[in-house]
Amino acid sequence: MQSFQEIIFKLKQYWADRGAIIQEPYDVEVGAGTMCPETFLRVLGPQPYRVAYVQPSRRPADGRYGDNPNRLYKHSQLQVILKPSPDDIIEQYLASLEAIGIDLRQHDIKFEEDNWESPTLGAWGIGWQVMLDGLEVTQFTYFQQCGGIDLDLVPAELTYGLERLIAFLQVKDSVYDIEWAKGVSYGDVRHREELQYSVYNFEMASIPTLWKLFGLHEGEAARLLAAYDPKSAEKKRFPLLPAYDHVLKCSNLFNTLDSRGAISVTERVGVIQRVRKLAVGVAQAWLDQQQEVAA
Amino acid sequence: MSLPFLFEIGVEEIPDWMIPDALENLHVLFEKLAIPHESVTLDATPRRLVLRAEGLPERQADSQERVLGPPKAAPPQAVEGFARKQGIKPEDLVVETTPKGEYYTFTRNVAGRLTKDILAEALPGIILKIYFPKTMYWTGRSGPRFIRPIRWIVALLGEEIVPFELAGVRSGALTSGHRRLGAKEISVTPADYVQRLRENYVILSAEERRNRIREGLAGVRVKPDPALLETLVYITEYPTPIVGGFDPLFLELPEEVLVTVMRHHQKYFSVEDAEGKLAPQFATVMNIDADPEGFVRRGNERVLRARFNDARFFWETDQKKKLADRLPDLAHVTFQAKLGSYRDKTKRVMALVKELGGKAPAVRAARLCKCDLSTELVKEFTELQGVVGGLYARAQGERTEVWQAIYDHYKPESMEDAIPRHLPGRQVSLADKLDTLRGCFRVGLIPTGSRDPFALRRAAQGVVRIIVEGKLDVSLDALLAPDGAGHARPLQANPFTPQPPADPPSPDLPTPDVGAGHAPPARPDPLRDFLADRVRFYFKEHRGFQYDEVNAAMAAGWSNLVDLEARLMRIQKLRPTPDFEPLAAAFKRIHNILAQAGFTGGGTIDQSLLEPGPEQELYQEFTQIAGQPIENAISKLRPKVDLFFDKVLVNAPDAAVRQNRLTLLHTLLAEFSTMADFSEIVTNS
Numbered sequence: 010m011q012s013f014q015e016i017i018f019k020l021k022q023y024w025a026d027r028g029a030i031i032q033e034p035y036d037v038e039v040g041a042g043t044m045c046p047e048t049f050l051r052v053l054g055p056q057p058y059r060v061a062y063v064q065p066s067r068r069p070a071d072g073r074y075g076d077n078p079n080r081l082y083k084h085s086q087l088q089v090i091l092k093p094s095p096d097d098i099i100e101q102y103l104a105s106l107e108a109i110g111i112d113l114r115q116h117d118i119k120f121e122e123d124n125w126e127s128p129t130l131g132a133w134g135i136g137w138q139v140m141l142d143g144l145e146v147t148q149f150t151y152f153q154q155c156g157g158i159d160l161d162l163v164p165a166e167l168t169y170g171l172e173r174l175i176a177f178l179q180v181k182d183s184v185y186d187i188e189w190a191k192g193v194s195y196g197d198v199r200h201r202e203e204l205q206y207s208v209y210n211f212e213m214a215s216i217p218t219l220w221k222l223f224g225l226h227e228g229e230a231a232r233l234l235a236a237y238d239p240k241s242a243e244k245k246r247f248p249l250l251p252a253y254d255h256v257l258k259c260s261n262l263f264n265t266l267d268s269r270g271a272i273s274v275t276e277r278v279g280v281i282q283r284v285r286k287l288a289v290g291v292a293q294a295w296l297d298q299q300q301e302v303a304a
Numbered sequence: 305m306s307l308p309f310l311f312e313i314g315v316e317e318i319p320d321w322m323i324p325d326a327l328e329n330l331h332v333l334f335e336k337l338a339i340p341h342e343s344v345t346l347d348a349t350p351r352r353l354v355l356r357a358e359g360l361p362e363r364q365a366d367s368q369e370r371v372l373g374p375p376k377a378a379p380p381q382a383v384e385g386f387a388r389k390q391g392i393k394p395e396d397l398v399v400e401t402t403p404k405g406e407y408y409t410f411t412r413n414v415a416g417r418l419t420k421d422i423l424a425e426a427l428p429g430i431i432l433k434i435y436f437p438k439t440m441y442w443t444g445r446s447g448p449r450f451i452r453p454i455r456w457i458v459a460l461l462g463e464e465i466v467p468f469e470l471a472g473v474r475s476g477a478l479t480s481g482h483r484r485l486g487a488k489e490i491s492v493t494p495a496d497y498v499q500r501l502r503e504n505y506v507i508l509s510a511e512e513r514r515n516r517i518r519e520g521l522a523g524v525r526v527k528p529d530p531a532l533l534e535t536l537v538y539i540t541e542y543p544t545p546i547v548g549g550f551d552p553l554f555l556e557l558p559e560e561v562l563v564t565v566m567r568h569h570q571k572y573f574s575v576e577d578a579e580g581k582l583a584p585q586f587a588t589v590m591n592i593d594a595d596p597e598g599f600v601r602r603g604n605e606r607v608l609r610a611r612f613n614d615a616r617f618f619w620e621t622d623q624k625k626k627l628a629d630r631l632p633d634l635a636h637v638t639f640q641a642k643l644g645s646y647r648d649k650t651k652r653v654m655a656l657v658k659e660l661g662g663k664a665p666a667v668r669a670a671r672l673c674k675c676d677l678s679t680e681l682v683k684e685f686t687e688l689q690g691v692v693g694g695l696y697a698r699a700q701g702e703r704t705e706v707w708q709a710i711y712d713h714y715k716p717e718s719m720e721d722a723i724p725r726h727l728p729g730r731q732v733s734l735a736d737k738l739d740t741l742r743g744c745f746r747v748g749l750i751p752t753g754s755r756d757p758f759a760l761r762r763a764a765q766g767v768v769r770i771i772v773e774g775k776l777d778v779s780l781d782a783l784l785a786p787d788g789a790g791h792a793r794p795l796q797a798n799p800f801t802p803q804p805p806a807d808p809p810s811p812d813l814p815t816p817d818v819g820a821g822h823a824p825p826a827r828p829d830p831l832r833d834f835l836a837d838r839v840r841f842y843f844k845e846h847r848g849f850q851y852d853e854v855n856a857a858m859a860a861g862w863s864n865l866v867d868l869e870a871r872l873m874r875i876q877k878l879r880p881t882p883d884f885e886p887l888a889a890a891f892k893r894i895h896n897i898l899a900q901a902g903f904t905g906g907g908t909i910d911q912s913l914l915e916p917g918p919e920q921e922l923y924q925e926f927t928q929i930a931g932q933p934i935e936n937a938i939s940k941l942r943p944k945v946d947l948f949f950d951k952v953l954v955n956a957p958d959a960a961v962r963q964n965r966l967t968l969l970h971t972l973l974a975e976f977s978t979m980a981d982f983s984e985i986v987t988n989s
Contacts, residue, residue: 096453119539
């Protein structure tokens with residue numbers, strides 16, 4: 010049996026062999042691999058790029074105190090970005106499944122329409138969920154827009170849901186029974202984290218503190234964005250990446266407040282708009298920053 | 305020489321539900337080219353849209369074209385110049401008389417173009433014109449848009465390639481087989497195309513794929529599900545059904561939940577046992593030829609087990625809090641920002657149910673009907689809203705009428721779906737939909753074109769069907785008044801009963817379609833017009849009445865839809881009788897005469913002014929049949945009306961006589977217009 014980490018090694022090697030840079034996870038909390046600068050910002054503009062990384066993705070509302078065999082507060086996504094998308098991208102993707110030992114002549118693969126959209130990021134794309142014997146194992150998206158900007162080159166984004174995929178390969182009914190490494194289960198590594206974050210997110214997180222933090226991060230991102238000057242000769246050294254970190258902080262705080270039940274449905278749309286405004290602002294400034302100052 | 309044409313657009317997986325329309329579209333676009341041909345065959349799989357035609361000519365027929373040269377009076381240099389440009393001698397020109405005068409002309413023979421050239425020029429445009437609800441670009445910004453990336457194109461006229469390029473793909477003779485079981489590049493001709501695909505595990509014909517699924521499931525008691533079957537037909541190139549099982553312990557969960565998980569989340573057919581009860585089995589369709597090791601079956605069984613476990617977890621969690629105790633939670637669930645929470649909506653629906661004559665069970669159901677929105681099960685399976693509420697209500701001991709009304713209150717969800725089974729459910733469903741319609745229209749959320757995020761068309765269609773098919777005696781006049789404010793335009797707009805205008809007429813406002821020229825001026829009421837459209841649609845498309853019958857009956861009012869239906873059925877019965885169309889034509893004539901005279905009625909008939917003969921006879925006939933249904937009167941009335949128009953001049957020189965005749969005609973028309981405005985009937989005469 011291949012362990013959790015062995016399968017990850019193989020997938021990374023597979024995409025490294027196809028020209029992808031192997032990045033490490035981004036060190037700010039995110040809800041999905043798409044939100045990392047390696048995707049969100051790199052897909053903008055005319056520069057080709059290929060990257061793959063495993064991103065722990067936090068969804069506070071999905072936490073189940075470690076009790077539910079299929080639902081996690083934090084799951085791992087293998088995120089692959091190929092910009093622009095090669096013509097044989099689907100063949101390449103299917104071969105990646107073969108590379109981790111899935112004999113596709115003996116399994117059923119279907120591509121079911123599933124268009125991805127993130128209102129918070131002003132991003133959307135067209136694609137499928139890839140079903141393997143009835144299990145959704147990958148989200149496949151051709152990005153069309155990011156930060157409200159039409160993309161110059163259309164990247165293919167592959168997001169493998171690692172826990173699901175590997176539980177499938179290891180024939181485990183619970184993600185906690187996945188063998189992470191020989192003799193070490195997924196539960197050994199992660200169960201405590203699932204339990205404690207569920208308690209925090211659902212029961213103990215201080216709502217006023219989180220709102221305060223939200224405001225601070227929002228303010229800092231907004232302050233930086235307001236200071237960005239497209240005409241400045243020094244614009245390339247302007248800290249847009251740190252500004253984006255603050256946007257990510259806002260997004261995670263929003264999700265935590267939401268799971269805490271602190272955001273009414275009416276407020277929701279408004280808060281999403283606030284985060285979106287910052288994300289779009291960073292994307293636009295970022296695109297501008299890649300260009301020389303107009304003479 | 306007659307040639308076969310093969311055209312295949314190779315695409316990454318197209319959403320199944322878009323494929324039949326796209327094929328239809330492709331066909332129309334091809335026919336627009338007007339290239340002569342015999343049969344056309346259209347086929348598709350998720351990865352290819354295919355048009356095949358037989359008997360195309362190699363080239364178009366030759367034709368002649370007349371080229372207009374300079375006028376006869378033009379200087380010789382101009383004439384020579386023209387001839388030179390055409391490549392002929394000046395003496396070959398002919399002088400012709402045209403509407404503009406005498407001109408030199410020349411008749412040129414135009415050789416018919418090669419069909420191949422016409423196709424090569426047209427096909428890229430045809431591909432890009434195929435309509436899809438949502439498209440993408442993939443070759444870069446401002447690149448071509450299609451439903452998914454185009455990866456290959458086969459375009460063959462006979463053995464020859466129709467050459468063109470689109471999105472970096474050159475047309476050719478190479479198709480592609482099944483993603484995993486077939487070859488990536490397969491050389492084809494129009495003659496061997498289908499067979500070559502079959503050898504590479506692509507069954508081109510949807511019908512054949514459908515049959516393959518049916519035959520594969522022949523021994524299994526699968527619950528019929530035509531829509532799911534179509535999805536599976538268009539999501540596979542080589543469908544093979546297999547049957548799996550699940551732990552019978554899951555059968556303790558409501559069947560609705562199990563079926564939804566299987567149907568909507570996994571695209572499985574459910575299976576019944578010999579008694580018609582849900583069996584612990586499912587059928588799924590693979591996109592490969594076989595599952596000899598059982599990998600696919602076991603994989604699907606595990607996925608289903610995980611899904612069912614989730615559902616059981618939610619079911620058990622939800623039972624801990626009764627529906628009635630969830631009512632306060634609805635204050636935190638927004639219905640629509642401007643229309644408040646579901647708590648607010650619940651209050652309005654309860655009031656409306658009472659207004660509709662709902663008794664205690666209906667009011668109780670209205671109170672509880674939205675409470676399932678806070679349950680975990682509905683959050684997970686939103687399509688089960690209502691149904692879950694009904695199931696919980698039953699489990700929590702609510703009366704049968706109550707839980708069934710909750711269960712049914714989203715019905716009918718489509719034209720095919722049944723209306724709620726009992727009166728309380730109909731009342732709750734009607735109230736819920738009316739509230740949504742009134743509220744949304746009041747705050748300006750009015751559907752435009754294909755944008756209808758609140759599914760108001762479906763809601764309005766539901767309103768119409770529940771009232772008509774549920775035989776509910778309700779007045780839409782009263783109900784359509786926004787939030788009961790009571791300023792709706794009356795629907796009982798009898799065009800011959802003068803009504804005081806609700807507002808001063810404004811030239812900017814569109815005139816209502818009812819009894820054109822006669823209806824009282826009124827403020828525009830989009831909800832009323834919206835509903836009128838649905839009423840029309842229902843009776844025309846769903847019930848098969850002629851459009852003019854529907855217009856005629858509606859022009860006499862449609863506040864009471866049950867009454868409208870009864871009148872429509874009468875018209876339908878009357879229509880084939882010999883007197884009907886001539887009388888309808890006569891009514892139309894009367895209508896026009898009154899409109900031209902600007903006559904709106906109001907007077908009484910002065911018998912002394914009636915001329916002996918046809919006019920008096922018509923009057924006498926009328927007084928005898930007045931008050932009777934038109935069915936009894938029509939054969940007697942028609943000859944009198946015909947005679948009247950034959951012999952009597954309505955537009956008499958004497959003003960009093962003229963006025964009296966107009967009054968007679970108006971009275972006659974009004975008498976029979978309570979059933980329908982017959983002037984709306986389209987007659988052949």
